[in-house]
Amino acid sequence: MKREDIDPIENKQAGEIKTRITSLIQKNNLHFCLECGKCSAVCPMLEFYGSYVYDRSPRAVVERLSFDPERFDDEALWYCLACQECTFFCPSGVDFQDFTIALRALLLRQGFKKYALFCPICGTYIMPKKEFENFQKTLNDEKIGELLSVCPRCKTTGYVEILHRVAPIQKRPKR
Amino acid sequence: MAIRIGIFVCHCGTNIGGIVNVPEVVEYARKLPNAVCAEENLYTCSEDGLSAIRDKIKEYELNRVVVASCTPRTHEMLFRKNCEKAGLNKYLFEFVNLREQCSWVHMENHDGATEKAKDLVRMGACKVSLLSPLEDLASDVIGACMVIGGGISGLSACLTLANQGYHVALVEKKDTLGGLLRDINRVFPTNEPSSDLLDPLINSVLKHKNVKTHLKTEVLGVKGFIGNFTATLKKGPRTQELKIGTIIVSTGASELKPEGSFGYGQFDNVMTQLDFEKRYKSDYKGLNRIVMINCVGARVDERTYCGRFCCITGMKNAILAKEANPGAEVSILHRDIMACGSVFEDYYRGALKAGIRFIRYNADRPPVILGNGNVVERVKVYNELVGRDIELDVDAVLLTTPLVPGEDTRQLSRIMKIPVGNDGFFLEAHQKLRPVEFPSDGIFIAGCARYPTEISECIAQGYAAAAKAAVPMAQGRVISDAFTSEIDPLKCSACGRCIEICPFGAIDWTDWEEPSGTIRTVALVNPTECKGCGLCVASCLSGAMDLKGFSDEQILAMVSSVVEITSRVA
Numbered sequence: 141m142k143r144e145d146i147d148p149i150e151n152k153q154a155g156e157i158k159t160r161i162t163s164l165i166q167k168n169n170l171h172f173c174l175e176c177g178k179c180s181a182v183c184p185m186l187e188f189y190g191s192y193v194y195d196r197s198p199r200a201v202v203e204r205l206s207f208d209p210e211r212f213d214d215e216a217l218w219y220c221l222a223c224q225e226c227t228f229f230c231p232s233g234v235d236f237q238d239f240t241i242a243l244r245a246l247l248l249r250q251g252f253k254k255y256a257l258f259c260p261i262c263g264t265y266i267m268p269k270k271e272f273e274n275f276q277k278t279l280n281d282e283k284i285g286e287l288l289s290v291c292p293r294c295k296t297t298g299y300v301e302i303l304h305r306v307a308p309i310q311k312r313p314k315r
Numbered sequence: 316m317a318i319r320i321g322i323f324v325c326h327c328g329t330n331i332g333g334i335v336n337v338p339e340v341v342e343y344a345r346k347l348p349n350a351v352c353a354e355e356n357l358y359t360c361s362e363d364g365l366s367a368i369r370d371k372i373k374e375y376e377l378n379r380v381v382v383a384s385c386t387p388r389t390h391e392m393l394f395r396k397n398c399e400k401a402g403l404n405k406y407l408f409e410f411v412n413l414r415e416q417c418s419w420v421h422m423e424n425h426d427g428a429t430e431k432a433k434d435l436v437r438m439g440a441c442k443v444s445l446l447s448p449l450e451d452l453a454s455d456v457i458g459a460c461m462v463i464g465g466g467i468s469g470l471s472a473c474l475t476l477a478n479q480g481y482h483v484a485l486v487e488k489k490d491t492l493g494g495l496l497r498d499i500n501r502v503f504p505t506n507e508p509s510s511d512l513l514d515p516l517i518n519s520v521l522k523h524k525n526v527k528t529h530l531k532t533e534v535l536g537v538k539g540f541i542g543n544f545t546a547t548l549k550k551g552p553r554t555q556e557l558k559i560g561t562i563i564v565s566t567g568a569s570e571l572k573p574e575g576s577f578g579y580g581q582f583d584n585v586m587t588q589l590d591f592e593k594r595y596k597s598d599y600k601g602l603n604r605i606v607m608i609n610c611v612g613a614r615v616d617e618r619t620y621c622g623r624f625c626c627i628t629g630m631k632n633a634i635l636a637k638e639a640n641p642g643a644e645v646s647i648l649h650r651d652i653m654a655c656g657s658v659f660e661d662y663y664r665g666a667l668k669a670g671i672r673f674i675r676y677n678a679d680r681p682p683v684i685l686g687n688g689n690v691v692e693r694v695k696v697y698n699e700l701v702g703r704d705i706e707l708d709v710d711a712v713l714l715t716t717p718l719v720p721g722e723d724t725r726q727l728s729r730i731m732k733i734p735v736g737n738d739g740f741f742l743e744a745h746q747k748l749r750p751v752e753f754p755s756d757g758i759f760i761a762g763c764a765r766y767p768t769e770i771s772e773c774i775a776q777g778y779a780a781a782a783k784a785a786v787p788m789a790q791g792r793v794i795s796d797a798f799t800s801e802i803d804p805l806k807c808s809a810c811g812r813c814i815e816i817c818p819f820g821a822i823d824w825t826d827w828e829e830p831s832g833t834i835r836t837v838a839l840v841n842p843t844e845c846k847g848c849g850l851c852v853a854s855c856l857s858g859a860m861d862l863k864g865f866s867d868e869q870i871l872a873m874v875s876s877v878v879e880i881t882s883r884v885a
Contacts, residue, residue, distance in 0.1 A: 158410060172667050174652075175700070194702070203700040207672050234666075 153250065155211075160246055161209055168239040170202050172181035172232040179226035179236060188221060189274060198236045199227045205243075212247055218255040218268035244268075266291050318349040318444045320378040322436060323368055323619035325359040325384030327414055332357075336429040340383070343433045346438045351375050360390050365680045368394075369401040378403065379443045383411035383436050393776065404448035406864065411439035438873040445869045452842050456542035456787045457560035461486060463534055463727070466494020467770060468762025469565035470516045472784075473776030475506055477525035479781075481788055484557055485520065485528045487549060488723070492517045492528070494567050495718075495763070500592045502770060503631040504662045512770070527593040537562065537731045540821070540844040541757025542793050561757045561784040563775065564733065566723055568763040571716040573612045578684045578712070582691045585684070585712045588628050599639040604710045607633060608682055609649040613717040615678070620738055622717025622770040626653045629715045638667045645860040646672040646707055648682050648696050674698055674705075684712065706714050718767040732820030733758055741765050751780040756793070756844065759784050798864035799845035800852055805829075806859035807837040813851035813860055814838055821845040 165171055179198040186192040194200050196219035217240075224237045248256060248265060256265055257272045266272070266289070275288055322344040326332030337355050344353035352375045356364045359382055371377065380403065382394050387410040394448045395405035413432050458481050462818040465487030473483045491497065497709075499509045520526055532550040539545050546557045570589045578585045586594065588607075607629045613622045626649065633645045647666075652673065654663040667673070670743075674696060676682055682696040685706070695706045720739035730734045733753045736742035741764050744754045752759045761776040762768060768776065787793050803815075804827045814822045821844035827837045840851070840860075851858045852867075861867055 171670065172664060175673075200700060203698070 157212055157246065157250055158209055161205055161243065162237055164242050164246070165202075165206060168235040169233045169240075170206060170236070170239060173199065173202050173234055174232050175199065176231060178229045178231065179234070182225040182229050184221065184223060184225065185219060188238045188278075189219070189270075193219075196220070198234075202234070202236070203241075212250070213254070214254055215255050215270070216242065217247070219270055221271060257289065258292055260289065261294040262291060264293070316378070318379055318689050319351045319375060320347070320349050320379040320381060320440055320443060321368070321371050321375060322347070322353040322381045322383065322440060323359055323362070323364075323371075324351055324353065324355045324432075324436070325382065325415070326355065326357045327385055327418075328358065330414050331384065331418045334422055334425050334428050335413060335432045335485045336425070339429055340413075340432045340436060344383075344440070345434050347437060349379075349444055350440060351377065352654075359384050360393060365393075365397045368397055372398070372401040372403055377405060379446070380408045381411060381436065381439045381443050382408070383413045383432070383439065383861075385414040386412050406449040407443070407446050409439045409443035409446065411435050420794075426882055431569060432738050434877055438876050441872050441876040442869045445866075445872055446864070449863060451797055452795045453792050454540075454843050456791055456793055457544075457558055458482065458788045458791075459484065459559045460561045460563060460781075460784050460788065461544070461546055461557060461559045462563045462565060464494065464565040464567055464764070464794075465489075465492040465530075465772070466565060466760070466762060467496050467513070467516070468567070468764075468773040468777040468780075469494070469563070470513075470520055471774045472563050472761055472781040473520055473526055473777075474516065474523070475778050475781035476785060477520075477523045479785055480564045480595055480618070481525065481785065483526045484559065485526055486532050486534060487528070487530050488533050492520065492530075495569070496770070498589050498593055500596060501631065501635065501720050503627050506631065506635065534727065534730065538823075538843050541755075541787060542843075544757065560757065560788050562731070563759045563761060563777075563780045563784055564727065564731075564753075564764055565760070565762045565780070566721050566727060566764045568718040568740070568767060570648050571618075571719045573613045573714055573716055576611055577608060577682070577714055578686060578691055579714060581689075582684070582686050582712075583689050584691055584710065585714065587714050587716050588625065588632060591632060591711070591713050599636045601640070602636055602638055602710050603643045604708050605633070605636055605643065605645045606682075606707050606709045606711075607645075607647045607711060607713040607715055608694075609647060609715040610651075610678075611714040611716050612729050614650065615696045618719075618738070620715070620717065621768075622655060622715075623653065623767045625715045625767075627659055627662060627769075629713065630654075630662060630671070632713065633671045633787070634666055637671060644672070644707070645670075646674055648674050648676050648694070650676065650678060654759060675700070718763055721764065724764065731755075738766075751776055752783055754818055756785065757784075793843065795843050795845075796847060797842075798847040798848065798862065799842040800840050800849065800860055800862045801842075802838055802840055803861070804837040804839075806857045808857045808859070809836050809838065810856060811838070812854040814858065816850050816854045817845075818850070819844050822851060 183197060196216045213269050217232050220240045222240050227235050227237045255269050257269045259266055324337050324341050326337050341353045341355045344350055352371055356367060358364055380398055389408050395408050398404040398408050413435060417428055417432050417435060460481055461484045463486050465485050471483050477483050496509050496513055502509050521528060529548060532548050534860055535547040535549045537544055537546045542560050544559050544562060548555045548557055570587055572587060572750045574580045609626060609629060611616055627648055633647060637643055637645055652663060654660050676696050680697045682694050684691050685693040685695060691709055691712050693706050693708055694712060695704055698705045723731050724735060732755060734742040741760050743750050743760060743765060744752050759780040761780040762773045821841045822838050824836050825839035826834050828834050847862060849862050849865060852862045
């Protein structure tokens with residue numbers, strides 16, 4: 141699809157997102173990437189997801205978004221675990237973790253919510269859906285999975301209700 | 316006069332004495348023909364050992380000395396000087412190697428080593444009887460230098476020598492000084508104009524009272540040797556002869572013009588980095604979409620070397636273009652980025668910060684030029700990081716090419732008998748230990764004529780060559796070893812093999828008058844340039860060439876002295 145074919149409103153939105161992404165890139169030093177590959181080497185995605193797809197790696201994301209970001213409706217942007225290993229090892233000072241978090245916040249604000257998990261009680265953003273799915277698989281416990289699916293604040297305020305859902309508790313007789 | 320040989324056998328600590336039975340060898344040496352004394356010593360090279368030799372020379376009126384110890388590479392000069400101190404001509408001395416050639420290679424066989432040591436000493440005594448007294452050659456050095464090439468290296472060398480008081484003849488084939496640097500607008504990493512570097516230097520050289528600048532002049536021929544070169548210069552129709560003591564070659568290099576690659580020569584907006592600088596002369600306004608392709612003609616089969624600084628040159632032009640047009644899209648398609656050292660690493664970082672896009676391409680999938688009419692409109696490149704082809708719109712395509720040897724290099728190599736390496740640049744005597752000189756004494760090299768070098772190194776090499784050239788000129792004389800080769804013109808068949816094979820250019824043609832009166836051309840060895848390597852002797856088919864100190868007669872006598880004894884034993 142050529143750029144001229146897109147709806148002008150969408151075009152305007154794309155322009156806005158691009159400008160903000162560019163400023164995020166500048167702020168987090170993404171343009172200093174030397175393509176040394178250290179980030180991809182230390183990234184734990186392989187262990188966590190069982191496979192490593194290059195398209196989701198820090199280098200690929202940086203390259204895709206740097207000069208001509210096209211697709212923002214991209215699941216590959218929601219695989220990163222934001223664990224900070226890449227930021228720690230980068231010799232050029234690229235802060236990919238901060239960038240990922242800020243990028244996701246930007247995408248959510250612009251309405252690209254498909255790949256994100258929200259708290260069923262208050263609606264705040266918790267984590268990427270992919271990450272949650274993997275937790276459920278690896279932890280092998282649906283109940284724990286359910287616990288994770290609620291945001292920390294709601295967990296503390298509505299704790300008892302959640303607990304009832306998760307494990308049955310004897311009801312105390314009323315005094 | 317009767318030959319009186321003194322033989323001194325060394326223990327060399329335990330190096331020799333631990334394997335060879337030295338006292339037995341000394342006993343044997345005493346009985347050799349013409350030997351009047353034989354001694355042993357623990358360390359003959361020590362002051363004790365040396366003075367013992369001197370004492371014996373006087374006591375026994377020796378006129379030949381043999382020292383049987385380690386290798387001549389360590390102490391030959393020392394022992395020769397020692398003989399001279401005692402009043403004996405230093406070339407009436409022979410060195411026998413009982414260490415590397417005997418004890419060290421026969422460590423398990425002490426008896427065999429001792430017998431071999433006796434043979435070696437006998438051979439040495441035989442040869443020393445046939446040695447004749449010789450004198451060192453000394454020649455004066457003219458205190459003037461010719462610098463060929465008036466680029467930044469030549470100018471730096473010129474000024475250094477002139478400031479030290481030597482006369483310098485600066486020979487430049489163009490009508491202006493400055494060389495390749497003249498075509499460059501701004502120099503990295505400071506991005507200052509090149510004229511800031513060049514103009515003060517050129518002015519100092521032109522005004523200097525010790526420098527004579529010859530513009531539009533070429534070197535036709537060079538004859539002579541260190542301290543006494545005669546150069547023939549040609550300016551227009553006139554020729555001139557110049558007498559100098561040393562020569563510095565700084566003829567530089569040229570940028571490769573890659574005809575046929577990536578549309579160069581075919582499209583109007585495809586050019587090299589230097590073309591770009593010449594065409595736009597720092598006025599880069601209006602160029603909004605630039606693509607640079609690096610490693611064009613470098614790191615390929617026909618030219619395997621890397622241009623060293625062309626990555627940085629490209630970055631410099633990219634940064635300047637971006638400064639002139641802040642919204643411009645500048646992409647550099649590279650195979651690797653060479654930016655060694657903190658200055659260049661920071662420069663690279665500056666280029667990244669300015670928003671220049673670096674895309675890596677593989678040599679097997681080079682970028683493709685998409686043209687329309689006589690301009691290139693787009694460049695297609697396979698971006699490895701995203702895994703697909705991308706197309707970039709362009710206003711101009713810049714090809715980053717390496718420096719290639721200058722067009723005069725081969726001719727100058729022939730004229731001056733200086734070597735050229737595999738890549739066509741001049742070859743220095745030794746890459747690490749003798750980086751600014753040629754094997755032929757008195758000729759030095761600086762700058763890009765040797766390999767592509769960036770400006771600060773060119774200047775440093777100019778200084779280095781000047782420093783080395785000043786050495787013989789400061790000493791005023793050159794002294795060379797007397798063991799040189801000599802030709803018997805009667806036997807010379809003028810085949811030219813010795814002239815071709817000599818690595819130092821020490822042999823040349825000369826006219827010789829035969830006893831019958833006819834004049835014919837024969838070869839002649841210049842003893843000052845000759846290093847006594849013996850290649851010419853081995854190559855001479857007519858037996859006309861002989862090497863003093865290792866003459867055919869002497870070597871054959873040594874051989875027969877060994878053969879004689881073994882045939883007796885058998």
